[in-house]
Amino acid sequence: xxxxxxxxxxxxxxxxxxxxxxxxxxxxxxxxxxxxxxxxxxxxxxxxxxxxxxxxxxxxxxxxxxxxxxxxxxxxxxxxxxxxxxxxxxxxxxxxxxxxxxxxxxxxxxxxxxxxxxxxxxxxxxxxxxxxxxxxxxxxxxxxxxxxxxxxxxxxxxxxxxxxxxxxxxxxxxxxxxxxxxxxxxxxxxxxxxxxxxxxxxxxxxxxxxxxxxxxxxxxxxxxxxxxxxxxxxxxxxxxxxxxxxxxxxxxxxxxxxxxxxxxxxxxxxxxxxxxxxxxxxxxxxxxxxxxxxxxxxxxxxxxxxxxxxxxxxxxxxxxxxxxxxxxxxxxxxxxxxxxxxxxxxxxxxxxxxxxxxxxxxxxxxxxxxxxxxxxxxxxxxxxxxxxxxxxxxxxxxxxxxxxxxxxxxxxxxxxxxxxxxxxxxxxxxxxxxxxxxxxxxxxxxxxxxxxxxxxxxxxxxxxxxxxxxxxxxxxxxxxxxxxxxxxxxxxxxxxxxxxxxxxxxxxxxxxxxxxxxxxxxxxxxxxxxxxxxxxxxxxxxxxxxxxxxxxxxxxxxxxxxxxxxxxxxxxxxxxxxxxxxxxxxxxxxxxxxxxxxxxxxxxxxxxxxxxxxxxxxxxxxxxxxxxxxxxxxxxxxxxxxxxxxxxxxxxxxxxxxxxxxxxxxxxxxxxxxxxxxxxxxxxxxxxxxxxxxxxxxxxxxxxxxxxxxxxxxxxxxxxxxxxxxxxxxxxxxxxxx
Numbered sequence: 001x002x003x004x005x006x007x008x009x010x011x012x013x014x015x016x017x018x019x020x021x022x023x024x025x026x027x028x029x030x031x032x033x034x035x036x037x038x039x040x041x042x043x044x045x046x047x048x049x050x051x052x053x054x055x056x057x058x059x060x061x062x063x064x065x066x067x068x069x070x071x072x073x074x075x076x077x078x079x080x081x082x083x084x085x086x087x088x089x090x091x092x093x094x095x096x097x098x099x100x101x102x103x104x105x106x107x108x109x110x111x112x113x114x115x116x117x118x119x120x121x122x123x124x125x126x127x128x129x130x131x132x133x134x135x136x137x138x139x140x141x142x143x144x145x146x147x148x149x150x151x152x153x154x155x156x157x158x159x160x161x162x163x164x165x166x167x168x169x170x171x172x173x174x175x176x177x178x179x180x181x182x183x184x185x186x187x188x189x190x191x192x193x194x195x196x197x198x199x200x201x202x203x204x205x206x207x208x209x210x211x212x213x214x215x216x217x218x219x220x221x222x223x224x225x226x227x228x229x230x231x232x233x234x235x236x237x238x239x240x241x242x243x244x245x246x247x248x249x250x251x252x253x254x255x256x257x258x259x260x261x262x263x264x265x266x267x268x269x270x271x272x273x274x275x276x277x278x279x280x281x282x283x284x285x286x287x288x289x290x291x292x293x294x295x296x297x298x299x300x301x302x303x304x305x306x307x308x309x310x311x312x313x314x315x316x317x318x319x320x321x322x323x324x325x326x327x328x329x330x331x332x333x334x335x336x337x338x339x340x341x342x343x344x345x346x347x348x349x350x351x352x353x354x355x356x357x358x359x360x361x362x363x364x365x366x367x368x369x370x371x372x373x374x375x376x377x378x379x380x381x382x383x384x385x386x387x388x389x390x391x392x393x394x395x396x397x398x399x400x401x402x403x404x405x406x407x408x409x410x411x412x413x414x415x416x417x418x419x420x421x422x423x424x425x426x427x428x429x430x431x432x433x434x435x436x437x438x439x440x441x442x443x444x445x446x447x448x449x450x451x452x453x454x455x456x457x458x459x460x461x462x463x464x465x466x467x468x469x470x471x472x473x474x475x476x477x478x479x480x481x482x483x484x485x486x487x488x489x490x491x492x493x494x495x496x497x498x499x500x501x502x503x504x505x506x507x508x509x510x511x512x513x514x515x516x517x518x519x520x521x522x523x524x525x526x527x528x529x530x531x532x533x534x535x536x537x538x539x540x541x542x543x544x545x546x547x548x549x550x551x552x553x554x555x556x557x558x559x560x561x562x563x564x565x566x567x568x569x570x571x572x573x574x575x576x577x578x579x580x581x582x583x584x585x586x587x588x589x590x591x592x593x594x595x596x597x598x599x600x601x602x603x604x605x606x607x608x609x610x611x612x613x614x615x616x617x618x619x620x621x622x623x624x625x626x627x628x629x630x631x632x633x634x635x636x637x638x639x640x641x642x643x644x645x646x647x648x649x650x651x652x653x654x655x656x657x658x659x660x661x662x663x664x665x666x667x668x669x670x671x672x673x674x675x676x677x678x679x680x681x682x683x684x685x686x687x688x689x690x691x692x693x694x695x696x697x698x699x700x701x702x703x704x705x706x707x708x709x710x711x712x713x714x715x716x717x718x719x720x721x722x723x724x725x726x727x728x729x730x731x732x733x734x735x736x737x738x
Contacts, residue, residue: 001155002042003110003132009045012108014134014151018158019300021151022046023076028061028068029104031076031136031149033185037246038302051187055267059083074185074269077138077149077164079103086271087215087263089164089183091278092285094143095172103138103147110134114152114161119506121253121540122295123152123161123319130155144170157315163295168285175498176283180259180275181252181296189213189264191235194247194305196562200227201550201583203531204562206645211235211270217261219277223448223484223501224255224528225535231258232566234308235272242306242640243683247299249308250274251566253320254294255537256505257281280487282498294537305565306640306683313568313638320536321543321571323516325523329630330544330570330601331408332623333363333475338551338578339607342369342376345390346398355608357405359616360623363475363603364402365410370395373422378445382418382425384463399471410475410523411467415460416508417446417481430490431456433500443482444529451507452500453491461514468519476515478542480528505537512541525573525601534563534571544571544601551577551605553588553596554727557644557667560600561652569654570634574600576622578607588727590615592667594622595729598633599652599665602626629663629733632656636663639683648672651712655684659702660736662691666712668728679709691734699737 001016010025011034022035024046034049051072058069061083070083079101080088093099113128125131133152139145148165162182168174191211195218196204209216218229225231231252237245250272252258257277264270274296283291297315301307318326334356340348353364372387374380386394393400399409418425418432425432425447433448434440440447450456468476489500516524524542526533530549538545545567548559556574563572574597579587597603604619611619626633636654644650644667653664662685685691685702692699696711710732715724 003134004042006044011046013042014153015039016155021160025105031105033074033076077183089180089273091178093175093177101140101143103140106137106139108136117292120294121537157311158300159315160298161295164293165290167290171287174285176285176291178278179293180273181293182274184272186270189268189270192238194234194236196230196232203227203548203559204230205558206562211264213264215261215263219259220257221279224533227532231535233260241304243304245304246302247308249299251297251536253536255533255535257501280501284495309565312566316539317568317570321539325543329634331362333365333603334361335365335367335605337367338582338605351609353402357407359619363408363410367412379419379421381446382422384467396471408474411473412477414479416449418449419446434486435488441485448484450489452489452503457507457511461511475523477525477527516541539571544573546573550583551575552581552584552586553593554669556596557650561644569600569638572600575603575605577605590618592727592729595731598626632661637684641680651680659686662734664732666730671726677713680712681709682706689736692737694733695730
């Protein structure tokens with residue numbers, strides 16, 4: 001790992017064993033991008049990579065040189081108005097109304113390690129030797145603006161983390177209208193764009209489209225990263241698949257409105273930008289103020305999409321997630337939501353908890369409905385007072401009874417919302433996002449608290465501390481069940497309304513930070529009506545997330561498969577739910593549901609007391625299996641094998657660190673008649689190791705299983721033999737033998 005600056009050629013080269021990132025100060029003083037990709041040797045001068053062939057109608061920097069135009073120079077942090085005709089990374093409205101900027105090089109420094117981002121989540125290092133950081137300072141004297149670009153390169157990952165600081169020193173106010181976390185100019189457009197898209201109950205489906213001329217991208221204007229688009233995009237070569245080929249991937253460590261886009265111009269250059277969405281964003285800058293963008297993480301590999309994912313998995317699991325649970329296996333839990341919904345009392349809950357203990361479950365989670373006036377979705381949110389009718393001895397009394405059974409106790413909260421009719425709503429209408437005199441929109445019969453106001457955050461923090469202290473709670477599910485509309489703060493001035501949505505997310509982060517510091521023993525799981533805020537920003541505070549409200553095993557194949565493009569298995573909450581499934585009414589076997597859910601943070605979301613004796617015994621077997629292998633299932637190396645988006649089968653596998661144990665999940669969705677013979681090629685095994693393969697009850701070497709394949713042929717005659725029918729699943733366990 002090294003960051004090398006050649007003073008003579010004014011060239012920066014960031015490199016480790018896998019990647020190189022090269023840029024230079026051009027003769028006009030602008031910072032130009034030369035190369036990003038597979039590691040190349042370090043040398044003093046790469047000026048031949050600066051392409052300046054003249055093009056018609058270009059606006060040029062030098063009167064005597066028609067070949068030097070910022071329209072065609074690939075740049076690190078481009079602006080609009082002084083020669084570059086593409087979409088910019090930065091837009092500032094200056095006091096005189098001008099938006100013209102011209103950022104040129106001033107200085108740089110190279111730091112050991114990686115600095116943190118104040119108030120924002122970011123990847124980190126535990127030792128300064130893990131990474132180096134380059135900080136390049138650009139400036140515009142007339143605009144009285146300084147821009148500092150941060151680039152951190154890790155030693156152990158093909159990763160560069162980037163963010164930007166913008167400092168304003170003018171005496172009159174200016175307005176920051178757009179500030180991207182990164183901009184990257186690539187020299188061609190021969191890519192396919194990979195995105196994770198969907199909606200509620202079908203989050204993070206994989207979509208691939210060929211890059212075309214113009215702007216294409218993903219975004220959110222919902223106040224959260226959203227069910228619809230994840231803050232991620234990748235550009236892969238057309239021949240790139242799971243195992244081979246080049247891919248450039250970009251992931252934003254942020255939980256609010258974002259834009260991630262690729263702009264391909266008619267000269268075949270592609271500009272990638274990623275950061276806070278400029279719609280509704282306008283940050284008033286006063287003299288001496290600095291604005292910090294969220295962090296964006298760039299990954300490059302020439303080993304295919306699965307290798308890209310494994311980089312994100314290792315980085316986000318070990319250098320984004322924090323706290324005592326970062327490296328710990330997660331408890332097997334039961335959540336009462338689909339068993340009782342709002343209709344429960346202590347006498348209804350305790351038998352479920354006792355059954356959970358008898359089956360081997362470790363954690364009982366009480367979901368929505370435990371606070372006053374909360375018998376449906378219409379009321380109760382915001383006051384956070386315990387319902388003594390349902391829980392006569394309060395949460396502490398219930399928790400104590402459950403802990404005496406030998407279980408841990410967890411709790412659901414939704415601290416960002418309020419219902420009309422509550423004491424909070426009545427006493428502090430100014431704490432609700434809305435514009436006085438305008439109709440207030442609602443979602444799920446609730447309104448959004450103004451977390452851009454620190455007073456609101458402090459109030460909710462105090463209320464939650466009163467709930468949590470003294471109860472011995474070890475798990476919190478933090479929900480958020482509606483998009484944000486009417487993003488107007490009654491306590492902010494007119495000049496600061498453009499700050500509200502970003503300040504809202506900063507307020508969410510601040511509350512997370514305060515609660516995780518106060519209650520370090522609690523495992524936090526984030527949730528937003530399922531997966532509407534499954535993003536890297538949340539993983540910094542909560543090492544796992546409820547992957548989707550859709551608990552159907554067949555639908556979860558696609559959801560978990562797509563989620564794995566960026567996020568590790570240790571981050572995915574995955575439960576065995578009731579049948580018929582409450583979202584799609586499909587009936588799948590207990591085995592199918594468990595065989596999908598065990599590739600994640602495993603639990604149950606059904607009425608355990610309603611299980612048959614046979615069902616209870618199968619559940620015990622599932623829990624024993626998960627406990628035996630959960631360290632591998634949650635922290636092993638994950639491989640996608642067959643895509644549920646491409647056919648009737650799906651398969652994936654996870655391999656232990658020493659490669660002596662592997663688990664392969666195989667799923668056939670619909671029964672076929674008289675189908676052909678099938679094999680699935682495995683990955684990640686030790687080619688010299690002999691493995692005992694369960695189900696087949698055979699011994700095979702790793703090279704055989706990877707190059708010839710695992711035989712998955714089963715009955716396809718439609719009869720009643722084992723393995724026939726729809727929604728069939730198997731988990732093959734591979735154990736190394738001498």
